Amino acid sequence: MNLSLFRKFLFLSILISTFALSAQEKPELEQAPTVRPARADLPFEISEKKRLSERDLKIKKEGGYITGLPLLNSDPNNGIGYGVRVFYYYNGERSRPLFEYTPYKYRVFVQYFTTTKSNQYQDLSFDAPFIFDTKWRVRSDLIYEKNPNLLYFGMGTETLKPLSYLERNDPSGRQIRNAGFSDYSDSLMYRRPGGSGEQYNTVTDNKYNRYELENPNWTFSGEYSFFGGTVRTIAGARISRQIIRTYDGKWQDSKFGGYDQLVGLPLNILAPNEEISTPEGTTKVTEENKAGNIIGFKGGNVNTGRVAIVYDTRDFEPDPNRGLFLEATHERSLRAIGSDFQFNKNYVSARGFVSPVEWFTKKPHVLLEKLVLGAKGAMVQTNGDAPFYEMRNMWGTEVTQSGLGGRTTLRGYKQDRFVGQTMAYANFEIRWKFASIDVAKQHFDFQLVPFYDVGRVWDATEKVNLKGYKHSRGLGFRIPWNQATVIIIDHAWSAEDSQTFVNFNHIF
Structure with a gap:
């Protein structure tokens, strides 16, 4: 990894990590004595930092159980999304030694998801920590x-750069700067005269x-634990096929432009909301390809080998109360393994979690028993x-993220709004459980989560600095269901946009 990148990320990692470590390093005299002796029947050494809290252990279910929820969201790009994700968790018996140290014995989920604008994302996933009571963990999707x-x-x-556009997409129109995403998108729907090299005399920029991407892929990895389960090394692979389609010349809904007239009167004034089918002009992806700024315009095979190392002291992965998670990953694409491209990616991230009230008292008031400060910083x-479609991807050992913008990075901006050779971002959340309930042997917690996101991209790693970052903020509502399934509703806004997400799992 480039040393300049490492030094600059190290500063961010230290900031995020320090407050988590401070809770772990509290002098013994200030802590209440433990009420649970260390288990002597573990199949191998596991750090007590990985042990579930008494509260979480008490409500953890035995055996197997199913959870699931209809998926429903709304996004200006993808339309109204709907589907279902069904989880099957198997925890084993409470007497099992590893019961107190793992979120589950294994987990399988299947997802069906589509939208009114034809976006599809189907997933069959398997995850088994300490599989067969060994130090190995297996994941596959x-x-x-x-x-x-x-x-x-x-x-x-x-x-x-802030979004800008020509009013009503008119080449002679007034330029609007610092635009919101909605106004920017609306302006591109207006018809304009076809430019040099375009197939049609009249086009739209809707x-x-x-662009469209079709991507069947399979990922798998094996992880081996060291030092009581706090350190893991990971090796795995991805096998994928990317099919790229553009919209150049395809007919789209549009609005009348300034030069569309009827008996000398502009139709965009006579019928401002009338839509007419018009061929698409040259898209941004096509422009970049013609200029030689990108590769992969026709898609191809991307097969990669993956290695990583993780340091993890979180007490409960799906919804941590305390601990630290550090990871560094390396992904390499080679023609020797069937890929059409040769490149590599280096990704580092740090997450920290602290329960500040619990740090001062082991018996906090019921309204403050779960108040968690969480932070994450990452760079790739x-x-x-x-x-070009791989530049946006960031492979982490628990989740692959895409570009800056969208549900898991800068929530106040559209997905992939910012993409570059080097990308960095950070998320900060306060997770407060204000209520809980048991219904039909199902346990539900309810959390309020104010959050703040920040990030930016650079053309080269050596240009990384602490200036010019983009910001978003928002408020979330989370429902941990039987602890391991976390339903999220996040509303975020930025200087450019606002959007709401409904999904599963904390973003970190």
Whole structure:
């Protein structure tokens, strides 16, 4: 990894890590004596930091159980999304030694998801910590993704510029700067005269920033634990096929432009809301390809080998109360393993969790028994000949994220709003459980989660600095269901946009 990148990320990691470590390093004289002796029947050494709290252990279910929820969201790019994700968890017997140290013995989930604008994301997932009571953990995902609404705004610092557009998409119109995403998108729907090299005399830019990606892929990994389960080494692979389609020349809904007239009167004034089918002009992806700024315009195979190392002291992975999670991953794509491209990615991240009230008293008031401060910082660099659609991907050992913007990075901006050779972001959350309830042998907690996100991209790693970051903020509502299934509703806003997400799992 580039040393400059490491030094600059180290500063962020230390800030995020320090407050988590401070809770772990509290002098023994200030702590209440433990009420649970260390288990002597473990199959191998496991750090007590990984042990569930008494509260979490008390409500953890035995045996197997199913949870699930209809998936429902609304997004201006993808339309109204609907589907279902069903989880099967198997925890084993409470007497099992590892029962107190794992979120589950194994977990399987299957997801069906589609939207009114034809986005699909189907997933079959398997995860088994300490499989067969060994130090190994196995993960695997079989995924089919087809998204005709992916956004592309360019690469690097160019994408950090505020949105701007010509009023009513008129080449002679007034330029609007510092635009909101909604106004920007609306302006692109207006018809305009076809430019040089375009197939039609009249076109629209309705899909100017969009392209379609179809991506069947399989990922798998094996993890081996050291030092009581706090350190893991990971090796795995991804096998995938990317099919890219653009909208150039395809007919789209549009609005009348300034030069569309009837008996000398502008139709955009006579019928301002009337829609007419018009061929799409040259899209941003096509422009970038013609200029030689990107590769991978026709898609291809991307097969990668993966290695990583993790330091993890979280007490409960799906909804931590305390602990630290550090990871560094390396992913390499080689023609020797069937890939059409040669590139590599280096990704580092740090997460920290602290329960500040519990730090001062072991018996907090019921309204403050779960108040958690959480933070995450991450950075990724891409080297080599990576196709443009791979530049956005960030492989972490627990989740793969995409670009800056969207549900898991900068929640106040559209997905992939900012993409570059080097990307960095941070998330900060306060997770407060204000109520809980048991219904039909199902346990539900209810949390309020104010949050703040920050991040930016650069054209090269050596240009990384602490200036020019983008910011978003918001408020979330979370429902941990039987602890391991976390339902989230997050509303975020930024200087450019606002959006609401409904999904599963904390973003970190």
